[in-house]
Amino acid sequence: MKSSYNVAFDLHKYIDRVEKTPTILYIGKVTSVIGLEVISQGPRCVVGEICTIKIPSLNTSVKAEVVGVKDTEVHLSPFGDTRGIEVGCDVIASGSTLHVPVGKKLLGRIVNAVGSPIDGKGDIACDTYYPVIADPPSPMNRRPIVDRISTGVRAIDTLLTVGKGQRMGIFAGTGVGKTTLLATIAKNTNADINVIALIGERGRELMDFVREDLGEEGLKKSVVVIATSDEPAISRLRASYVATAIAEYFRDQGKDVMMMFDSVTRFAQAQREIGLANGEPPALKGYPPSVFDLIPKLMERTGTNEKGSITAFYTVKVDGDDFNEPITDNVRGTIDGHIILNRKLADRKHYPAIDVPMSVSRRFDKVNGPVFIDAASEISRLVAIYDQNELMITTGAYQKGTSPEIDKAIDMHEEIEKFLMQKKTDHCTMNDSIQKLSELSGIKIPEEEYDAVSAIEEAEMEQEITENEAV
Numbered sequence: 070m071k072s073s074y075n076v077a078f079d080l081h082k083y084i085d086r087v088e089k090t091p092t093i094l095y096i097g098k099v100t101s102v103i104g105l106e107v108i109s110q111g112p113r114c115v116v117g118e119i120c121t122i123k124i125p126s127l128n129t130s131v132k133a134e135v136v137g138v139k140d141t142e143v144h145l146s147p148f149g150d151t152r153g154i155e156v157g158c159d160v161i162a163s164g165s166t167l168h169v170p171v172g173k174k175l176l177g178r179i180v181n182a183v184g185s186p187i188d189g190k191g192d193i194a195c196d197t198y199y200p201v202i203a204d205p206p207s208p209m210n211r212r213p214i215v216d217r218i219s220t221g222v223r224a225i226d227t228l229l230t231v232g233k234g235q236r237m238g239i240f241a242g243t244g245v246g247k248t249t250l251l252a253t254i255a256k257n258t259n260a261d262i263n264v265i266a267l268i269g270e271r272g273r274e275l276m277d278f279v280r281e282d283l284g285e286e287g288l289k290k291s292v293v294v295i296a297t298s299d300e301p302a303i304s305r306l307r308a309s310y311v312a313t314a315i316a317e318y319f320r321d322q323g324k325d326v327m328m329m330f331d332s333v334t335r336f337a338q339a340q341r342e343i344g345l346a347n348g349e350p351p352a353l354k355g356y357p358p359s360v361f362d363l364i365p366k367l368m369e370r371t372g373t374n375e376k377g378s379i380t381a382f383y384t385v386k387v388d389g390d391d392f393n394e395p396i397t398d399n400v401r402g403t404i405d406g407h408i409i410l411n412r413k414l415a416d417r418k419h420y421p422a423i424d425v426p427m428s429v430s431r432r433f434d435k436v437n438g439p440v441f442i443d444a445a446s447e448i449s450r451l452v453a454i455y456d457q458n459e460l461m462i463t464t465g466a467y468q469k470g471t472s473p474e475i476d477k478a479i480d481m482h483e484e485i486e487k488f489l490m491q492k493k494t495d496h497c498t499m500n501d502s503i504q505k506l507s508e509l510s511g512i513k514i515p516e517e518e519y520d521a522v523s524a525i526e527e528a529e530m531e532q533e534i535t536e537n538e539a540v
Contacts, residue, residue, distance in 0.1 A: 097143060097160040105301050106346045107133060107145045107154060112162040114138070117202060120145060121161045127153040132183070133160075134167065134303055137347040144347055146303035148183060166202060169311045170195030171318040176262065179279065179293045182308035184315075187295065199318050201310040205369035212373040214405075217436040218325065218380050219499040219520065221257020222250065224423045224489045226499055227506040228445050229408060231380060232432040233325055234373035238333075238400050239384045240392065241410030241422075247384045248274070250410070250421045251329040252282030253493045255291060260327035260380065262319045263291035266312035269305050269335030272297045282493065298335075302342040309336045313370050320377040327380050328371060333364065334386040337396050353395040361395075365403045406430040419490055426453040438518030441503065444510040452485060454478040484509060 097111030099122065107122060114120060118135045122145070131154070137144035145160070169184035172195040179188040186193050214232035231237055241247050248270075255263045265283075267275050275295055279288065292315055296308035309330070316328045330336075340360045349357035371379040385400050390412065392398075401407055406429050414422035426449070434442060455478040461467040462479060469476055488509050491497065499520040507514040 095162040095164075097162075099154060099156055099158040099160060100142075101156065102151055102154050104346065105146065105151060105342075106136075107147060107151065107160075109143045109145065109160040111141055111143065112160055114143060114162040117166045119163045119165065119167050121163065122147065122154060123159040123161065124153040125158070126155065129153070134307070136303070136343055146343055147301060148304050148307070149301070166200060167307060167310075168198040168200055169314050170197075171199050171315055172196030175292045175315060177289050177291070179295060180311070181294075182296045182300065182304040182311060184294075184311050197318075199314040201307060201314050203314065203317065203370065205366075206372065206374040210375050212375065212378070213435075214373065214432050215435060217499070217520070218327070219257070219259040219502075220254045220327075221259075221497055222253055222421060223491050223497045223502045223505070224421060224425065225254075225408065226497070226502045228425055228449050229406070229423075229428055229430040230433050230437050230445075231406070231430055232436040233380055234371075234378035235406065235430070235432050236368055236371055236381045236383065236404040237430065238404045238407040239382055239410065240387050240397060240401075240407055241384070242387050242390045242412060245410040245412050245415045246420055246422050247386075247410060248278055248331055249282060249493055251331055251382060251384065252278060252287065253421070253491075254327065254382065255283055255329060256287040257496050258327045259499070261290070261324040262326050263287070264312055264316040264319070264326055264328045264379075265291055265293045266309055266328070266330045267293065267295050268309055268330070268332060269296065269298045269339065270331070272299070302339040305335060305339040306343065309367060313367060316379045316381075317370065320374060320379050323377045325378050325380070328382070330381060330383045332384040332386050333400055334384075334388075334396050336367070337364065356395055361399055364396075364399055368400075368403050405432055419486070420493070421491065423489065425449055425489070426456055438515070440512060440514050441506075441518045444506050444512040444514055447510045447512065448485060448488075448506065451478045451481055452489075455482050455485075481509075 095112035095114065097109040099107060099109045101108045114135050116135050116138060120133050120135060121130050122133050123130050131147045131149040133145040133147040135143055136146045167183065170193065174194045178186055178190065178193055181187050214234045216233045217230050218233045219226055220231060225231065239247050239250060255265060267278065275297060279293060294308050294312040296305045316326045319326045337356060337360045340363055341356050344357035344359045345351065349359060352358050371381040383400060383404065385397050387397050388394055409424040409427040410422045411424035414424065454474055458467060458475055467475065488505060503514055503519055
């Protein structure tokens, strides 16, 4: 008796697996380990390729990236501990560069420098893989930045308005509130998705940020990429690219992504370690030339394309509050605006400590209406006038009545200070901020210059509340 079976068979899955299986393995041998760098004779590989270093003494292996080649000599930077690596260990080339698993399941998760979860919530089901190193969108395919995006920070949304796809720098010394400002933006922005890169921070501070500053509310619509200060330089470097690749994936899904990168300074320091170990000559303040090549290449990958947008905030740790140091100067010339955090304001408990006269958004006039611009310009002008004459005012050298403009700046100073100060727990919509700006400036901003999207959302929420009350 014959029995027949109807078997569903997906042949393409197996063909794809066979095609991706390497038929030839290129293997080299470790010849020396110098610091955090491993040098091997062979294998045949290219810069950026991922290799596996076998460690027989520990019955384990470690992934490493090729950072340099010279004749048959290969320089590798391991993603993990070099403990146990010795002369003669096999180095096996993978034949491919680093790709990161991406998908919708990444939301609410914390991953490391290679995209693997480290939050104890299990594996992440991915939709596809994205290359960690990629070209930026073609300039001809970038949509213009004409729509503003809400950060939930009143001082930014009104006086330094940011457009969808704009790149902004946050410049400050240590302890002035860079990370806290990013957390406020992450919780309050109206972007679809947050991608947060925390590069080179202390482990304790990272978890404080996730648990306390970001919180469950902010984490739900966020992907956090972490590389702590104790990890190898290559991990800190690649975590930066992994975060950017994840943001690119969501942008390609038509989403408006808010990317927060903390910090560019530690990204540059990681590349300095790798570059100097590879024999690059030191240039400005010990940074090799490759640092100043990689920073714009990384930042150019954000912005708009034909599908979605990545609005990026890059923090820069200003060493010694010197705003002319090389990394600060390089970043400032690459981005579309900068936010300066002032230590004097922070010392007065004025948070966020944004120095309005010293900060600028280069898309401000493109994303706001004319009346909005007039109202914001009036407040910015009064802030600048007060700052310029603060010494005379506080010492009593200025006599009221000498200048009508200074008098107005003095009279409105307290109100403006209250307007610019904001607790990290305060949620301010774009429309709320515009309304307060209108009241403060005395200039009536027409309805058509408010955030139309927010207005619709608010109307829907009010309708939903009304319907629930009726029930």
